[in-house]
Amino acid sequence: MGFGTYVAMGNLAANQVIVIDANGNVRVLVEGELPKPGEVIVQSNAEAGEDGQQLQVELVDDNGQSQDLTAEIEDILAALEEGQDPTQLGDEFATAAGGQTGSSLTSSGSVVRDGTETIASTDFATQGFESLGLSPTQSLTLLNQFRLYEPIFVDLNNDPLGESLAVVTDEDTPISGTLVATDxxxxxxxxxxxxxxxxxxxxxxDPQTGEWTYTPNENYNGPDSFTVIVNDGNGGTDTLVVNIDVTPVNDAPVAEPENRSLLEDQVITGSMTGTDVDLPEGESLLFTTTSQIEGLTLNPDGTYTFDASSYDRLAEGEEFIIEVPVTVTDDLGATDTATLTITVTGTNDGPTATANSYDVNEGGNVSGNLIGDDTGAGKDSDPENDSLSVTHINGQLL
Structure with missing residues (x-):
C-alpha cells in the first residue's frame, strides 16, 4: 500500500500543508508562509480522483524550488511493506541504523518491539530517503508520519500494549475483557x-467493541493464546497476541448413584463408584454416609453389604424403598454426593406357633384357644399379622 493511501484516510485536511524541517520537527504551513530550503512539504490533493494521486511530497532545494518526491517516496514505502517492517530490518538496513561510519551502533543485540517509538536526535543515516536529499531526522519523521495513523492497541492508561497481553484465569473458568485501540x-x-x-x-x-470472552476446554490447565487484529478500514492494522495462563484447580470427585433390589431376608453386596480426574497416584477416594440404615454396612472404599433379614414385617409383595446419601471425598477435601437406593420386597413369612399348657382335674373338662392363649410360652403370631387358623392336630388334618 502506498503512502498516499493513508492520506486518503483523512490524515491531512483538504489542501492542508505540513512541513518537516531538517531536525524532524513538524508544523502546519500557514497561509502566506514560505517553506525554507531543505524542508519537506507534505500536502493532500483534494482534486485527485478516487484512483488518482492523493498525496504530494516535495523537497525544497537551496534555491527555494520544490522537487516532487511523491513517486519515489511511494516506491520506498511500498518496498518496505512488501519486505519487512522497517523496525524489523537487519542491522545494515535498519531505519536510522546508520552506516559503518555513522554515529549509531552498527552491531548490537536483538531489539524487541514494545509498541513505544522514539525519534533519535543524532547523525543517523536512513536508507533510501537520504538518497532523495532528506536528512536522517526528516526521514524518521516521514516514516513516523506514515506509521502515525495506523491503529494501535493501548491499555487503560492509553499506553501502547506492544505485541502481547497476558491474562490469567482458573481452570474451567471463562475470562472476559475489552481490547482498546486508538487511531x-x-x-x-x-x-x-x-x-x-x-x-x-x-x-x-465482538468486532465493534473489542469485547472478548475466552473459555478454556474442560479440565484444561496450562498456556493458551489467540491473536486479534484491529483494522481502521483503510489499510492500517495492528496485531495483538493475548496470552492466557490457565491455572490448575482441584476438580471435585464425581459420585455415581447405585440402585439395588432384593427380597426380605436376602443379603446383597456391592460397591459405590466415584471418579476424580486429578486424583494423585496412590491416593484413594473416601466414601461415607451419615444415615443409620438397619442392615447396611458401608466401607470407606465404597463397598457395602445389606442384610434384609430385619424387614420381615413387610407383607408379601410390599416394597420398602431405602435411600442412602453417600458422600465421596478426595484427597483435598472436595466432595460429591450420590444416592444408594435399595428396594426391599416382602415375602409371605410363616407364623410362629407356641406350646400351650393347661391344667384340668381328673374327670373334668378344659377349654381354651390354641392360637390366642398365652399359657407361658406366648401367643401364636404372624410377622405380617395375617389371620391364623389351626389346620392339623397331631398331624391329622382337621
Missing part, C-alpha cells in the same frame, strides 16, 4: 477480528 485519524472506524484461535479453548470477540 490518530478521527474519521477511522476501528474493527476487531480474530486471526488465530486458541488451541485449548474458544473465544467470542
Amino acid at each position: 490518530q485519524n478521527p474519521s477511522d472506524v476501528l474493527t476487531f477480528s480474530q486471526s488465530s484461535a486458541p488451541s485449548n479453548g474458544s473465544v467470542e470477540l
Whole structure:
C-alpha cells in the first residue's frame, strides 16, 4: 500500500500543508508562509480522483524550488511493506541504523518491539530517503508520519500494549475483557477480528467493541493464546497476541448413584463408584454416609453389604424403598454426593406357633384357644399379622 493511501484516510485536511524541517520537527504551513530550503512539504490533493494521486511530497532545494518526491517516496514505502517492517530490518538496513561510519551502533543485540517509538536526535543515516536529499531526522519523521495513523492497541492508561497481553484465569473458568485501540485519524472506524484461535479453548470477540470472552476446554490447565487484529478500514492494522495462563484447580470427585433390589431376608453386596480426574497416584477416594440404615454396612472404599433379614414385617409383595446419601471425598477435601437406593420386597413369612399348657382335674373338662392363649410360652403370631387358623392336630388334618 502506498503512502498516499493513508492520506486518503483523512490524515491531512483538504489542501492542508505540513512541513518537516531538517531536525524532524513538524508544523502546519500557514497561509502566506514560505517553506525554507531543505524542508519537506507534505500536502493532500483534494482534486485527485478516487484512483488518482492523493498525496504530494516535495523537497525544497537551496534555491527555494520544490522537487516532487511523491513517486519515489511511494516506491520506498511500498518496498518496505512488501519486505519487512522497517523496525524489523537487519542491522545494515535498519531505519536510522546508520552506516559503518555513522554515529549509531552498527552491531548490537536483538531489539524487541514494545509498541513505544522514539525519534533519535543524532547523525543517523536512513536508507533510501537520504538518497532523495532528506536528512536522517526528516526521514524518521516521514516514516513516523506514515506509521502515525495506523491503529494501535493501548491499555487503560492509553499506553501502547506492544505485541502481547497476558491474562490469567482458573481452570474451567471463562475470562472476559475489552481490547482498546486508538487511531490518530478521527474519521477511522476501528474493527476487531480474530486471526488465530486458541488451541485449548474458544473465544467470542465482538468486532465493534473489542469485547472478548475466552473459555478454556474442560479440565484444561496450562498456556493458551489467540491473536486479534484491529483494522481502521483503510489499510492500517495492528496485531495483538493475548496470552492466557490457565491455572490448575482441584476438580471435585464425581459420585455415581447405585440402585439395588432384593427380597426380605436376602443379603446383597456391592460397591459405590466415584471418579476424580486429578486424583494423585496412590491416593484413594473416601466414601461415607451419615444415615443409620438397619442392615447396611458401608466401607470407606465404597463397598457395602445389606442384610434384609430385619424387614420381615413387610407383607408379601410390599416394597420398602431405602435411600442412602453417600458422600465421596478426595484427597483435598472436595466432595460429591450420590444416592444408594435399595428396594426391599416382602415375602409371605410363616407364623410362629407356641406350646400351650393347661391344667384340668381328673374327670373334668378344659377349654381354651390354641392360637390366642398365652399359657407361658406366648401367643401364636404372624410377622405380617395375617389371620391364623389351626389346620392339623397331631398331624391329622382337621
